[in-house]
Amino acid sequence: MFGTHYRIERKSIALAVAIMIVASIGGLIEIAPLFTIDDTVESDPDMRVYTPLELAGRNIYIREGCYACHSQMIRTLQDEVERYGPYSLAVESQYDHPMLWGSKRTGPDLARIGGKYSDQWHTAHLKNPREVVPQSIMPRYNWLSESQLRTKHLGDDLRALRAVGVPYSDEMIATASADAVAQASPEGDIAGLGERYGDATQIRSFDGDSRTVSEMDALVAYLQILGKLSDAAHQPPTPKE
Amino acid sequence: MAILVVLAAVGLAMAAAGAGRADPMQTHGFIVLLFSLGFLCVLLNGYFAPEPSETRLESYYDDPSKAGIVIAMAWAVFAMFIGDWVAWLLAFPDLTFDAAWSSFGRLRPVHTTGIIFGFGGNALIATSFHVMQRTSRARMPDQFSPWFVLIGYNLFCLLAVTGYFMGITQSKEYAEPEWYADIWLVIVWVTYLLLYLRTLARRKEPHIYVANWYYLAFILVVAILHIVNNLAVPASFAGAKSYSAFSGVQDAMTQWWYGHNAVAFFLTAGFLGMLYYYLPKRAGRPIYSYRMSIIGFWGITFFYMWAGSHHLHYTALPQWVQTLGMTFSVMLLVPSWIAAANALLTLNGAWHKVRDDATLRFMMMAAVFYGLSTFEGSFMAIRSVNALSHYTDWTIGHVHAGAMGWVALITFGSIYAVVPWLWKRERMYSPALVEVHFWLALAGTLIYVFAMWNSGIIQGLMWRTYNDSGTLTYSFLDSMVAMHPYYVARAIGGLLFLIGAIVGCYNIWMTIHRPSGAPAPSDDAPLPANLQPAE
Numbered sequence: 001m002f003g004t005h006y007r008i009e010r011k012s013i014a015l016a017v018a019i020m021i022v023a024s025i026g027g028l029i030e031i032a033p034l035f036t037i038d039d040t041v042e043s044d045p046d047m048r049v050y051t052p053l054e055l056a057g058r059n060i061y062i063r064e065g066c067y068a069c070h071s072q073m074i075r076t077l078q079d080e081v082e083r084y085g086p087y088s089l090a091v092e093s094q095y096d097h098p099m100l101w102g103s104k105r106t107g108p109d110l111a112r113i114g115g116k117y118s119d120q121w122h123t124a125h126l127k128n129p130r131e132v133v134p135q136s137i138m139p140r141y142n143w144l145s146e147s148q149l150r151t152k153h154l155g156d157d158l159r160a161l162r163a164v165g166v167p168y169s170d171e172m173i174a175t176a177s178a179d180a181v182a183q184a185s186p187e188g189d190i191a192g193l194g195e196r197y198g199d200a201t202q203i204r205s206f207d208g209d210s211r212t213v214s215e216m217d218a219l220v221a222y223l224q225i226l227g228k229l230s231d232a233a234h235q236p237p238t239p240k241e
Numbered sequence: 242m243a244i245l246v247v248l249a250a251v252g253l254a255m256a257a258a259g260a261g262r263a264d265p266m267q268t269h270g271f272i273v274l275l276f277s278l279g280f281l282c283v284l285l286n287g288y289f290a291p292e293p294s295e296t297r298l299e300s301y302y303d304d305p306s307k308a309g310i311v312i313a314m315a316w317a318v319f320a321m322f323i324g325d326w327v328a329w330l331l332a333f334p335d336l337t338f339d340a341a342w343s344s345f346g347r348l349r350p351v352h353t354t355g356i357i358f359g360f361g362g363n364a365l366i367a368t369s370f371h372v373m374q375r376t377s378r379a380r381m382p383d384q385f386s387p388w389f390v391l392i393g394y395n396l397f398c399l400l401a402v403t404g405y406f407m408g409i410t411q412s413k414e415y416a417e418p419e420w421y422a423d424i425w426l427v428i429v430w431v432t433y434l435l436l437y438l439r440t441l442a443r444r445k446e447p448h449i450y451v452a453n454w455y456y457l458a459f460i461l462v463v464a465i466l467h468i469v470n471n472l473a474v475p476a477s478f479a480g481a482k483s484y485s486a487f488s489g490v491q492d493a494m495t496q497w498w499y500g501h502n503a504v505a506f507f508l509t510a511g512f513l514g515m516l517y518y519y520l521p522k523r524a525g526r527p528i529y530s531y532r533m534s535i536i537g538f539w540g541i542t543f544f545y546m547w548a549g550s551h552h553l554h555y556t557a558l559p560q561w562v563q564t565l566g567m568t569f570s571v572m573l574l575v576p577s578w579i580a581a582a583n584a585l586l587t588l589n590g591a592w593h594k595v596r597d598d599a600t601l602r603f604m605m606m607a608a609v610f611y612g613l614s615t616f617e618g619s620f621m622a623i624r625s626v627n628a629l630s631h632y633t634d635w636t637i638g639h640v641h642a643g644a645m646g647w648v649a650l651i652t653f654g655s656i657y658a659v660v661p662w663l664w665k666r667e668r669m670y671s672p673a674l675v676e677v678h679f680w681l682a683l684a685g686t687l688i689y690v691f692a693m694w695n696s697g698i699i700q701g702l703m704w705r706t707y708n709d710s711g712t713l714t715y716s717f718l719d720s721m722v723a724m725h726p727y728y729v730a731r732a733i734g735g736l737l738f739l740i741g742a743i744v745g746c747y748n749i750w751m752t753i754h755r756p757s758g759a760p761a762p763s764d765d766a767p768l769p770a771n772l773q774p775a776e
Contacts, residue, residue: 012441023462026546034491063408065346075555079705090557093489105632108717137334139344160476160484
């Protein structure tokens with residue numbers, strides 16, 4: 001064994017190739033099957049996709065680094081289920097490019113935060129968390145209400161997501177910018193929105209100011225949908241046929 | 242030079258494209274443009290310099306190593322400052338400006354990238370240039386590639402860090418930079434690999450020394466990890482935003498396969514390369530065991546790549562992957578401790594030097610922390626332990642035991658060893674300041690790690706405590722309030738560590754600028770035979 005090594009370490013290319021082979025095995029065995037084994041992700045035909053406004057909100061969540069302190073993955077432990085709700089299923093993040101499971105809970109888990117608090121609570125809390133929760137150590141995000149959401153190129157975002165496997169239709173891509181505005185403006189043209197994204201789509205001014213669509217609108221719309229794209233986690237497990 | 246012109250053109254194109262949609266990529270375009278024009282000026286300035294004499298080819302080429310060490314120390318101070326700032330923010334959240342760029346979520350990746358890639362990466366590149374030439378007894382094949390690697394790499398770091406301030410991020414931890422920065426890093430990295438292999442090809446030694454195995458593994462595997470984890474589709478070539486090719490559970494596994502092995506091959510393999518050269522050189526002792534080097538090296542290369550899934554215990558990741566990750570994480574303790582023991586046993590016969598020489602003590606203490614944090618890592622990867630530790634500050638404490646105790650200490654030790662050699666000085670300007678730095682760094686690390694152990698375990702226990710009526714005793718807020726004293730302690734520990742780094746910078750600066758006395762015994766003499774791995 002050490003004799004073989006005595007020879008390998010005299011040849012730089014042989015050493016390099018050996019390192020690549022030895023290092024690749026673990027990843028190949030653990031990652032490749034996740035794409036081929038059907039059991040890995042449960043199937044939920046009713047799983048909804050993010051609307052353009054929610055997607056824009058998700059991108060703000062990413063931009064501000066919220067994932068550094070908030071996880072979106074409830075583990076299969078009793079105390080977590082009691083604190084946050086049913087444990088997270090793989091299907092619930094199947095359209096999440098990238099996933100935001102997180103690795104640290106400086107703040108609480110947000111996987112099922114949708115619908116737990118009112119829009120007003122979220123808006124006030126994001127503007128100054130200590131106004132609502134005096135002991136909070138979360139940063140303030142008071143500028144979000146003043147920043148107008150950039151909706152012009154959302155179609156590009158949907159198209160890129162379709163390229164990596166999210167089922168957005170041509171129509172959704174074409175109307176992405178208009179849909180984002182419509183979802184936060186209840187007086188606007190909202191008929192097509194429900195048709196494209198389902199009747200459960202929440203349509204209202206999320207930041208309480210219906211004159212403009214702000215980044216606050218988008219972020220709150222995203223927070224209010226968390227855990228609500230699929231009902232699979234709330235149903236009792238079905239035995240395999 | 243042509244490359245700089247092309248780079249300037251790319252920068253201009255990025256600026257123009259970004260400007261078309263008022264995307265923050267516009268700013269990055271200007272940064273690339275200014276960066277390349279700046280170096281173009283430097284290059285043109287040197288065009289009329291007299292032809293260098295042929296004798297230069299008879300010595301090692303160390304200017305990029307010198308520059309790399311200075312840049313690494315600059316990154317260290319910058320990123321440790323940001324780190325301590327965000328540490329104070331967790332105790333006193335309003336200690337910041339009322340602006341988007343200065344919120345915790347944007348500053349945190351500045352700290353992690355600044356330390357890992359800015360400080361660690363530059364130190365690795367600088368020392369690897371130094372080590373590969375000495376252990377091969379060969380000069381680098383050309384003078385352009387090392388500068389391209391060093392400067393190009395720092396352009397990547399600059400794009401990454403300025404991007405976070407503007408909110409440009411992929412959100413993948415430790416792989417946050419967006420697609421164009423990622424592509425640029427691939428170009429730089431391939432040049433680095435070729436430079437390494439070309440230098441090895443010129444070696445006058447029949448064997449490749451063990452430090453080079455580790456540096457080579459670091460370069461190769463980081464390339465694989467970086468390319469796979471960053472596969473993404475840009476929303477538009479005129480904007481910074483891209484969407485990961487993977488989603489959900491596959492993305493999580495790929496991310497932590499990357500994340501854990503960034504620890505393995507960036508923060509472990511590369512720095513073990515440093516350890517295996519500078520520790521025996523400084524101690525004047527040969528490596529204790531050639532066989533332990535081999536087992537340690539291949540064990541780490543093989544086992545580490547399986548361990549990433551221990552970041553995903555009890556999640557929606559299939560159980561079989563979690564179990565594999567846990568099993569290999571525990572087995573990983575064996576090669577890790579072999580490597581640590583090999584380093585410590587090398588000091589046999591030189592322990593009196595450890596007592597007297599703070600530089601060698603830095604390296605010894607690094608090996609001790611390496612052993613301790615790999616033990617802690619294997620322990621935390623056990624599923625039932627992870628149920629308590631995951632999502633808490635314990636993880637942060639573990640990471641910093643590794644990053645401060647192992648990575649930073651071995652780097653400081655190696656830098657204190659190599660600076661007098663490179664600048665031909667007898668010794669560092671002040672050995673007493675090295676001593677001061679050592680105790681500041683050690684005290685800072687211990688305060689930090691103990692604070693995080695306490696807060697993490699308390700947090701984990703509070704989250705799972707039930708009262709007599711069978712309901713959860715503490716709200717999340719209760720657990721958060723309980724963390725406050727530990728967050729203050731942690732920030733103080735970090736501050737001590739930062740002060741130590743500043744003391745180190747001053748010492749290095751004075752060493753470089755003090756007129757040299759008698760040129761010191763450098764390490765340029767052919768390596769003693771006992772450093773060769775052959776038995």
